[in-house]
Amino acid sequence: MALSTEFTELFGVEHPIALAPMGGSAGGALTAAVSRGGGLGLLGSGNGDPDWLARELPVLAAESAGKPWGIGFLTWAIDEAVVAWALELRPAAMMLSFGDPGRFTERVHDSGTALILQVTDLEEARRAVDLGADVIVAQGTEAGGHGARHGRSTLPFVPVVVDLVAPVPVLAAGGIADGRGVAAALALGAAGAVLGTRFQATAEALVDPATAKAIIEGRGEDTERNRVLDIARDSPWPARYTARTLAHPFLDAWRDREDELAADPNARQAYRDAVAQGTIPALPQWAGEAIDLIDDLPSAADLVAALAARAEAALARVAGH
Template identity: 60%
Template sequence: MALRTDLTEMFGIEHPIVLAPMGGVAGGVLASAVSEAGGLGLIGSGAGERAWLDRECGLAAAGTERPWGIGLLIWAVDIDTVRSVIERGPRAIMLSFGDPAPYAAAIRDAGIRLLVQVTNTDEATRALDAGADVLIAQGSEAGGHCGHRATLPFVPTVVDLAGATPVLAAGGIADGRGLAAALTLGAAGALIGTRFEATHEALISVSEAKAIVEAHASDTERNRALDIARGSAWPAEYPARTLRNPFLDRWHGREDELAGDSVALQEYRDAAEREDLNYAPVWAGEAVDLITGLESAADLVGRIAHDAEKAIMDTAKRCASAPE
């Protein structure tokens, strides 16, 4: 049984699996591996730094002739950045964390599919008004920056609101059962992030990958301390889920105090430059419980798709055979 959805039809792909465009993780090699395996790979370009994009888009184009795309942070870009991304010829551009309206027309006029990630119903309505081709309903179980809604009730809410516009589920999905659940909720597929960090193609260090494989959901927390320590301009309404570390434990609930402590901020920056994971963030969602080792992105895409098909068929058999 092939999982055919509005998403797979829209992009001509085999599986309703989309790589989350994780900054510093999802480069051209990982994106092309996901696309070549039948999903949709997205490069995580964040603010659209041009030299980095030149390199990573070149790697993606060299790695596959199948569709791939680029993700941008709305709050961190301007129209010139968006036009620069358009020139690189992606099949999809994903906008997240802000109002997509200023950039939607340029993307759609270029014949590029517009994906918009949303974290609440107001954002979903705004994205639909802007003409989004696909909405991504992101729950707070996600790794990295996120909103405040749980995935399970949020996805069907966005599906009902979106009508004919396809919706992807994101947040806490790491295996075929999660994809099957997303499809059952009415989504056209899943955007998966943390699970793809634990692949050979991801742009993370060996120590970060090891930390993700060994972690449990209870080791993650949502915080703003790391954005404050990094001097990041991330909007305060979007906390970030990361693995806990001693620096976070020390400053938990004391974010305002941290912002004014120049000694602590310099201590953090010095340690982060050394990639000391007692300080530096390891972006990870609650699905880390389901990650038991590193594997290739291609194997992962195939296994998630296969296991989702099996989960759907097993559920149908189990429900059909249940006594009345």
């Protein structure tokens, strides 16, 4: 069966699969590969760093083969100028995550670019509808990287959002790493799935080889949501968002002591010193709970097709075909 949904029809893509716009790691090559594979690649531009974008956008333009692609931003970290500049690139979609996107949405609508808003609770979902989102991403707490400190798991959260925001199409995110997860998202009423950690373990991802290896070898129980590493790095992420990462020695030392760490400049300097000495990773290793399902490092374009094929097979099996 063909996995045609409101999402695939809206963007003219073959498969109901999107790349999570992971800041820094979803670069031009990875975004282009996902789009070439029949999904929707979303460039992970984070705070809109101009030097990073200047490096990655030409790669995306050269390798996307004319397929639709989008760009994602951290809502709390950008301003109107970044959004205006990005819209001049004519992306098929702009995805805004984490924070109130209200000051940007009219400009996105006026440009003709599809507006994708990621939500982590029902209040945000209602707000996304009011702002005219073309697509809503419902992110569960199983997701790697940042998410709501007091969020909900993907399985119960997605169908509630689907019912609440109908007829706006919803994409499921969080803990999806194979075709069965994509099939499950569709069964929950979503129009597709957003995958992050699975695409970090691909040939095109901008991650340190040690991080890709750690994801392949890791287990879901090795991941943990925390703010310790953001505090240690003096990261400006708002306190309402925690990050799911793999185990880390600094996390072991400061678990459940966030306030104490925030008040201790010497400890944060010790973190920076350890990074400089190479005794701890330069960046936290963001990873979702589904890493047990990741055991290879394929091309992202091939991976999209494989995910779709396994999703189709899973749905056909349930249907008795």
